Amino acid sequence: MSTKRKSYTPAEKAKVAIEAIKERMTVAEITSTYAAHPTQISQWKRHVMDHLAELFSGKDQALQVDYEERLAELYQQIGQLKVENDFLKKKSAKFGW
Numbered sequence: 001m002s003t004k005r006k007s008y009t010p011a012e013k014a015k016v017a018i019e020a021i022k023e024r025m026t027v028a029e030i031t032s033t034y035a036a037h038p039t040q041i042s043q044w045k046r047h048v049m050d051h052l053a054e055l056f057s058g059k060d061q062a063l064q065v066d067y068e069e070r071l072a073e074l075y076q077q078i079g080q081l082k083v084e085n086d087f088l089k090k091k092s093a094k095f096g097w
Contacts, residue, residue: 016041021045
């Protein structure tokens, strides 16, 4: 019989990783408190430490600008395709299709 694995929300993962970074509790204590495997706790801690500098890099703002530019381009394409579609519908109605 298989048991379902416990899944953690990103907020829970962050909370556990911060506890591990603070080092006020041992990994064994964190494991018993949050019911997470010690290896998983170490992976979450390492992930946070590796990506911590990205929070201050301003990369999010650049991604937001790229996203908005791409979105505007896609809306323009949608508008152009709608105009072409309406035109073709009118032309096909003249020919009885």
